Amino acid sequence: MNQELKMFQETIQAFAKEKIEPVAALIDIEEKVPDALMKEMKEMGLFGVPFPEEYGGSGFGWRAQYMLMEEVAKYEGSIPSIIGAHTTIAANAIYVAGSEEQKQKYLRPLADGTSLGAFALTEPGAGSDAAGIKTTAKKEGDEWVINGTKCFITNAPSADIFVVFVSTDKEKGARGGITSFIVERGMPGLSIGKMEDKMGIRGSETSEVIFENVRVKDEQVLGEVGHAFKYAMRVMQNGRLGIASIALGLAKGAFELAVQYSLERKQFGQSIAHFQSIQNKLAEMKMEIYAIESMLYRTITLLEEGEGFNLEGSIVKAYASEKADWIINESLQIFGGYGYMKDFPIERMLRDARINRIFEGTSEIQRIVIAKEILKEASL
Incomplete structure (x- = not known):
């Protein structure tokens, strides 16, 4: 481990001990991470640890990201779940598949903590069978119209940016028929459904996300059409x-x-x-x-x-x-x-x-x- 990583780890260890351990039980009881604590973590750059600075990240890489999740989890399980869903899958999907324009528009605010991300793949009838999703997007001119319901989506109630996976060709399925879109909070037709009352990680918000004729532009397609699986x-x-x-x-x-x-x-x-x-x-x-x-x-x-x-x-x-x-x-x-x-x-x-x-x-x-x-x- 190089000196920079060691300093990062020691900083997180001290922060988790001082700021997270004292409120861990309260997070479980109130089913919410305190706003002040979320704000402080974002200001520390903990929501964009692996991403390059040019995209708003901290630039520490993936080893540091996993160190962060490990050290925080020693005291509390909800916070690393929030950060994990935000960083390792939602923001990372844009980093992996996004255009330069999408990275500047969407990845940057996710990485610098301005926005919160959610990864919307799971559906009531498509859990382990992720390729069996029923949410659809149909092309109408230069727009796509999304309809369907996602479930068990971490961060959904507070998310600003959703990475959504839908079926665009039922016949092709996972081999050319699934497309991902970047959908912003507040778009007409997007709503948050049932909030889940969970056994654990109760400070991590989990809910349905409902799409009713949500219209998105071509520039919100993430990666190639049909190849999102x-x-x-x-x-x-x-x-x-x-x-x-x-x-x-x-x-x-x-x-x-x-x-x-x-x-x-x-x-x-x-x-x-x-x-x-x-x-x-x-x-x-x-x-x-x-x-x-x-x-x-x-x-x-x-x-x-x-x-x-x-x-x-x-x-x-x-x-x-x-x-x-x-x-x-x-x-x-x-x-x-x-x-x-x-x-x-x-x-x-x-x-x-x-x-x-x-x-x-x-x-x-x-x-x-x-x-x-x-x-x-x-x-x-």
């Missing part, structure tokens, strides 16, 4: 590393609390850290954290070197999200009955972590991807 899959690879980073942060945070509690909690005349059963739990948790961290940062290196990481990204996303749940659950067990109470953060961490096995591709979908990559390589 590949853009979605490309940025979701970045997204999967983001989920792994959040999972790692949550696991580390819970583990550190469990270690401290094991030293402080006394039973049978001594701290429970002296009991072998507790030591075994701590040792096994530390082994898994090391495995997740090693996988994640090896895969980030592949990303930085411009290598493909579809296989590795799916492996680390599935492994990190599943093992983080186990680590947090074991940490709760060390806390005993206290861990089950809302007076302690472990139960919230367990709720926040559970979503990581679902979004950005379920664990089951990751295994399908992994198997396909294995068989593709074997057939060469």
Whole structure:
């Protein structure tokens, strides 16, 4: 790690400890990140960490982005989910597929924190089967008319810019029939639907987005008409590393609390850290954290070197999200009955972590991807 990255990490660690940890429980209760905290994070450049300065970003690159998500997740799970949806998929889609004009008009305000982004792909009937989307866009002169409903869209209630994926040719489907559009908040026909009451990451807003004859211009087409499915899959690879980073942060945070509690909690005349059963739990948790961290940062290196990481990204996303749940659950067990109470953060961490096995591709979908990559390589 170079000195610049080390300074960045230390800055985020201090900020998360000082500003985020004290309000983490409140975020969960009120289902909202305080406006002042959001404003401060935007002013720090935390909503555009990986993007070049020429597009309003901080210019620190993807390793710093994932460090950010990991360090914040040690204390709270909603904020890295907000930043992840905004940066790693919504803004990144424009960075990957957008024209220079689109990057200046839309990516810049996203990267500098002026605007909030949302990535609208999932639909009621198209979750894991992302290619099965029913929302349509039909060409009328120099305009496209969008109709349909998206669901489970992170940041939607407050988003200013939506990257929306629609069907423009039902027959072609994912192979030439899906197009992405940049849609701005306030456009006639765009509305926010049902707000979801979630189990975890309750400070992260999630809702439906409804399109009723929303008219957009040709210049709002993102990339090539019909070829957006590949853009979605490309940025979701970045997204999967983001989920792994959040999972790692949550696991580390819970583990550190469990270690401290094991030293402080006394039973049978001594701290429970002296009991072998507790030591075994701590040792096994530390082994898994090391495995997740090693996988994640090896895969980030592949990303930085411009290598493909579809296989590795799916492996680390599935492994990190599943093992983080186990680590947090074991940490709760060390806390005993206290861990089950809302007076302690472990139960919230367990709720926040559970979503990581679902979004950005379920664990089951990751295994399908992994198997396909294995068989593709074997057939060469």
